Amino acid sequence: MTRPLPERVVAAARQDFEVEVRETNAPMKPGEMRAALVLYDGVLPTLGDRFDADVFAESASPRCKVLANFGVGYNHIDVAAARDAGVAVTNTPGAVTDATADIALTLMLSVARRAGEGERLLRAGAWEGWHPTQMLGMHVTGKTVGILGMGRIGQAIARRCHFGFGMQVAYHSRSPKSLEFPAQHAESPEALAEAADFLVVAVPGGAETRHLVGASVLKAMGAGAFLVNIARGDVVDEAALVDALESGAIAGAGLDVYEHEPTVPDALKGMENAVLLPHLGTAALEVREAMGLMSVDNLRAALSGETPPNLVN
Ligand code: NAP
DSSP states (O other): OOSOOOOOHHHHHHSSSSOOOOOOOOOOOOHHHHHHHHHHHHEOOTTTTBOHHHHHHHHSSSSSEEEEEBSSSOOOOOHHHHTTTOEEEETTTTTTTTHHHHHHHHHHHHHTTTTTHHHHHHHHHHHOOOOOTTOOOOOTTTTTEEEEEHHHHHHHHHHHHIIIIIOEEEEEESSSSOSSSSSESSHHHHHHHHSSEEEEEEEOGGGGGTTTTTTHHHHHTTOOOEEEEEEEEGGBBBHHHHHHHHSSSSSSSEEETTTBBBBHHHHHOTTTEEOOSSTTTTTTTTHHHHHHHHHHHHHHHTTTSSTTTTTTO
16 A cells, blocks of 8 residues: 555455555655565555556566556556556546535635635634625526536536536536436537636546646636636646636636646735635545545455456556
């Protein structure tokens, strides 16, 4: 296990395996990853452990047969290089869906209703008391949400917006969806951005989606609209986002992920209309336990010669 994990997860793994838990929360270095491929039958890696082609290149036929990733997003692993080296890669879909959708709603409400800014004002001792025109934000109920990436998490966000906040739902993903509530399919990210009061990013990271939200999408959003990103930082062109916020091209942003995580541009930190969370999408004990138990199930299946339930390569 490449990070300390909840006790229940380690205990579940110990029922079937000899387990070593790496004691630090720092991402693995390339040398550690190469060594892990040689030393262990299975590795349970996570976000930040960049198993790229170079790491696999030196191990033609590694002892390790499975990377049972802790998390649904696996863009830090070169899955083709893993497959070529005979290493299965698995992830943890579903376990993360509701918690991540909840964080998207937290960000939408916080940025539109100026919650972060209000907290800072109060804690700074600058609150002069309620008055009718104090800190007016945007009303959320009834507005239009545009979901970029209508997969498991995108749909969970849309459901909350429709049933909880009476919002109109529009979306863009590779294929149209049939859903239990009305939702308009947009032909491009730009068309979606034009229609939305909130553009919420929920596509996977990786080469295909890098900077999918760039200057043209931000321009299409317009001065009244908010961007929320709970997906991966590099889906959004962060420099273009800073420009759009500074120039007032969009109204604000709620971010859980960053292009060069954990580095966050000072420009963003200085803006009142940016709500900035430290990648909290799945940060609840029961969710992290469910993710870990799912990883252990995948590990167990792969090492028993079965097809793991959540194989991605
Ligand atoms: P998913 O079910 O695979 O959904 C991904 C959606 O993105 C699908 O609807 C897919 O379209 C769409 N998509 C993929 N590539 C696209 C492209 N190039 N253009 C337009 N749409 C595209 O994945 P999920 O479980 O919802 O998770 C989504 C991502 O959220 C994960 O990969 C992960 O990176 C991120 N995440 C973040 C956190 C956090 O802590 N902030 C937590 C969990 C997950 P189709 O349906 O047409 O294939």
